Amino acid sequence: MARRYWLMKCEPAAYTIDDLARDGETSWEGVRNYQARNFMRDEMQVGDGVLFYASNADPAGVTGLAKITRAGYPDAFAWRKGHKYFDPDTDRNNPSWYMVDIGFVERFNGTVSLETLKQTKGLEQMMVTRKGSRLSVQPVTRPEYDIVVRLGRAL
């Protein structure tokens, strides 16, 4: 399958591109939305490109690049009682939730802000630029990915 591209959101209070640069690789557990789950479980492949997006940040926007280093596998945190990602309803034999691993690729010299994304020609269709788009894992097209990379490297 051809390489695909994604945008993944995270609040800086939880994890940043600097954390990923330090760690090299991290697991992406805790996604509790079915649409996002489906992307991780069914569509993400090792090598896919990721725009790392800081939400609830000042400014919010893309702070760097990552890549998928492990395709979808069951999110075991859902079975860890007392953990914030614990989900009493998920069955061990039929996991509700999936996660992936991502690896560090590149840290931008700043943030490609949501404002910039909204104003950039060619990104009008990007989910994240649409009002009320809360999905934390979103597909991105190759041209959109390339445009954002160019913007990020120009910072």
Place this chain on the structure above:
DNA sequence: GCCAACGTTGGC
């Protein structure tokens, strides 16, 4: 911290 937009839940 506010609040609009959205997804999920649950009563009927």
Place this chain on the structure above:
DNA sequence: GCCAACGTTGGC
């Protein structure tokens, strides 16, 4: 299966 109530997300 509808839809109101509720909880969460996320920009500002």
